[in-house]
Amino acid sequence: MKFFVDTADLTEIKELAATGLLDGVTTNPSLVAKSGAANFVELIKDICKTVEGPVSAEVAATDYETMLEEGLYLAKLAKNVAVKVPLTPAGLKVCKHLSGQGTMVNVTLCFSPAQAILAAKAGATFVSPFVGRLDDIGENGMQLIADICQIYAQYPEFKTEVLTASVRHPQHVVQAALMGSHVATIPPSIIKQLFAHPLTDKGLAAFVADWQKCGQKILPSKAA
Numbered sequence: 001m002k003f004f005v006d007t008a009d010l011t012e013i014k015e016l017a018a019t020g021l022l023d024g025v026t027t028n029p030s031l032v033a034k035s036g037a038a039n040f041v042e043l044i045k046d047i048c049k050t051v052e053g054p055v056s057a058e059v060a061a062t063d064y065e066t067m068l069e070e071g072l073y074l075a076k077l078a079k080n081v082a083v084k085v086p087l088t089p090a091g092l093k094v095c096k097h098l099s100g101q102g103t104m105v106n107v108t109l110c111f112s113p114a115q116a117i118l119a120a121k122a123g124a125t126f127v128s129p130f131v132g133r134l135d136d137i138g139e140n141g142m143q144l145i146a147d148i149c150q151i152y153a154q155y156p157e158f159k160t161e162v163l164t165a166s167v168r169h170p171q172h173v174v175q176a177a178l179m180g181s182h183v184a185t186i187p188p189s190i191i192k193q194l195f196a197h198p199l200t201d202k203g204l205a206a207f208v209a210d211w212q213k214c215g216q217k218i219l220p221s222k223a224a
Contacts, residue, residue, distance in 0.1 A: 001177045004054070004185040006165070008035040010046055012188045017050050024053035026106070026128075026165070026185040028084070029060060041077065048078035054125070056106045058084035059094070068094045075103045082106045082125060087115050092122040099123030106163065116148040120160040126183065131176075132166035141166070142175045149180040170194050 002023035005016050008031040016022045025047050037043040044057045055078070059070040071083040071094050082104035085091035095105045099122070106126040107119040111134060119127040129148060131141025145164055152158045161182035167173060170193050173184050186194075 001173075001181065002053070002183040003191065004056075004163070004183055005191065006031070006167070006185040006187050008032045008037060008043060008047075009188070010035070010037075010043065010050070013047055014050055016188060016191060021191070022051060022053070023183070024055060024080075024082075024185075025051050026056040026084070026163075028056075028058050028108070044074070044077055044081065048080050051080070053080060054082040054104055054106075055080055056082045056084040056108075056126075058108065062086070062088070062090065064090040064093050067091065068097060071098050071103070071105075075101075080104075084108050087119060087127075092118055095119070095122040095124050099125065108165070110148075111144070113144065113147040113151055116160075116162075117151060120152065120155075120158040124160045126161050126163040128163045128165040128185070130166035131164060131172055132168040134166075135168065142172070142179070145176050145181050146179045153180070 003021055004024040004026050005013060005022055006026045007013060008027040013025055032040055048055045057074045059067045061067040061070055067085065067090055074083050075081055083098055084106040085094050086109050087107050095107055099105050104125040106128060107124040108128040110116055110119060110127050110129045116127050129144045131145060134141035134144060145162065148162050163183040163185055164176040164181045165185050167184055167186045167190055170190060173186060176184050
């Protein structure tokens with residue numbers, strides 16, 4: 001499974017990129033506003049320089065003509081830009097146009113298997129089902145991931161990758177991986193939670209204490 005980080009905070013992106021665990025980045029208008037970035041275009045350029053993998057940059061328009069114009073502009077910012085469009089008739093029309101030109105496209109705001117089929121037929125590079133938002137209204141977000149993965153597996157001609165989005169906790173990541181989701185886009189705080197386990201902390205503390213008791217060193221002493 002590929003890990004994308006779901007943030008527009010350049011500092012956090014750089015920190016996570018240094019770990020070698022990051023395969024891409026997803027942004028959206030809400031995350032950009034939260035980051036306080038003064039210039040969206042320059043922010044996307046900076047992120048693309050920091051991360052080699054896909055960087056999702058979302059269009060702001062909702063009509064086809066303006067959305068396409070924005071998508072074409074964003075695609076020229078860097079080779080690793082994935083233009084992000086909504087799962088609407090206009091968005092899928094833009095997706096078809098851009099993907100036909102070789103541009104990566106992330107179709108976002110997917111909430112049903114039927115919508116995911118449409119995204120694949122439009123040539124989307126990624127489709128982003130929002131599991132957390134479905135959970136919020138009492139539906140089973142992870143069942144949507146399972147359904148889409150199962151459908152896509154039946155049709156080798158579908159090249160669209162399932163990008164599990166709206167991740168709220170580590171189990172969303174684990175469950176998505178078990179179901180075969182190609183990607184999970186994860187907030188920085190949740191990525192950090194993936195490291196945590198009380199038995200890891202307890203075991204490490206015991207190892208450190210025992211090593212200190214034995215009085216040995218791994219590295220040779222430096223000459224005075």
